[in-house]
Amino acid sequence: MAVTRLLPDQDAHDLIDLTRAVADKELATRVEEHERSETYPVGLFATLGEVGLLGLPYPAELGGGGQPYEVYLQVVEELAARWAAVAVAVSVHTLACFPVKEYGTPEQVERWLPDMLAGRLVGGYSLSEPQAGSDAAALTCKAERTPDGYRVTGTKAWITHGGIADFYALFARTGEGSRGISCFLAPGAADGLTFGRPEDKMGLHAIPTTTAHWDGALLEPDRLIGAEGQGLQIAFAALDSGRLGIAACATGLAQAALDAAVAYAKERTTFGRRIIDHQGLGFVLADMAAAVDSSRATYLDAARRRDAGVPYSRQASVAKLVATDAAMKVTTDAVQVFGGYGYTRDFPVERYMREAKIMQIFEGTNQIQRMVISRHLAK
Structure with a gap:
């Protein structure tokens, strides 16, 4: 289901609509083919660059989209809900642009950043x-x-x-x-x-x-x-932003798993009732929805702090920890909702569960996130 988003202005709503259209056409239709065959989607990142989705949180005068981080992350979430691998690569590309934008000389920025933000250089x-x-x-x-x-x-x-x-x-x-x-x-x-x-x-x-x-x-x-x-210093500053990207990826992946589980639970019947109407299963779905909504709220809180120019490092680690742990739990529960079918490749939930695991590991393992959070608390 399409997530109802609270966005700062009409331009942001239009951007989300564009993202959904591109993601449905270019990602959702190709993901199974490429994930099963383990082949690279040649030309896809050029397409994302052409529609302006590879430089969103950077200034428009440098070739970026001029979007606040809270909007950019919701774009990443929409991409992840269709194809997690692509969304992760978009987040990594954004991360890789950070050093030049924040620490490069004016000459370096002028020479390289416009092509990076336009997606001509990935x-x-x-x-x-x-x-x-x-x-x-x-x-x-x-x-x-x-x-x-x-x-x-x-x-x-x-x-x-x-x-x-x-x-x-x-x-x-x-x-x-x-x-x-x-x-x-x-x-x-x-x-x-x-x-x-x-x-x-x-x-x-x-x-x-x-x-x-x-x-x-x-x-x-x-x-x-x-x-x-x-x-x-550069690496760690970039990773604060990168962890928010992974939190958004994890939230999108969890949302996809929740949507698949709810749709299946409305169709599958046992004992003369839809399985969603059985309280035991309905409560599982409720917990999944709460986890997804909490993940989104957590990464948006950190993003709004970043946009406001206030410290957000601890909140970034919290978002990464909460969202990726939630994604692992939600995708595992989605497999459970599908029962035996969830363990087959006939449905995408088994892939969602496999994809969720790495999100607890990269951009700093969740054990590292707990160290970061505890050190902030100790200061």
Whole structure:
């Protein structure tokens, strides 16, 4: 069912209507084919860029959509309700644009950001490493200064859109300790850069996740974003926004599972009654609806704080934690509502459950979110 949204103005309502039309035509009709065959939806991100959905929370004068974060996230939720993998990739692209917008020089912004926000350049985010996931300060990939720029050597992991993206927000070590990490806008193709075979994942099959191997690839000096040693500051600032994107993805996925479960419960009958009319099942659906509504309210609260320019880091972690835990519970319950049919691939709820699991893990595991929240409380 279409969610009734409280939006700030008519332009936002029109944007949601456009998103729903595009998502129904371009995403909902293709998701099963590509997820089952594990094939990339060639041309889809160009389409999303052409209709203006890849730069929404960035200023219009730079080529973005000029939308507040609360509106952008509801667009992401609508995309996720049709195709979670695509919505995650949209969120990651938005995350990858953040360093240039917030820390780039005027020359870097002018050179790169308009094409990024228009979707002519699609981005990935390259922070994690095989032995440095949640512990970002432990990364070992090096960017050594040379007269010609920076030579990058090392391995990065868990890159959404790896091998396909046109650019990566790359974090590499330029010095010692947590203040020895820097941020670079790395091109998607460079001599000395190769990508591993896509990970054989539980879900989100249509968008590849890969490792990247840097074997002395040269980045020009102007590829450094911000100052040397500012990388972790940039990474963590970006992740606050990125966690809201994942919260919106999780909410959209949970909404899709709820909608499927309700529709099935209205059609399926047992003991002469629709199963939705049995109190035991009706209460399960009620709890699912409460979880979805709570997730949406939580991420919107954090987004409105961000839009108002007030601190929102704790609320972003709360939103990511609440929404992704809820998505896991709601999608699992949706399978239960379908009974044996829910365990088959004849219905999408088994895919929803597989897709929900990763959302508790990436952009900082939910255990990390609890650490972030507790540290804020301790201050």
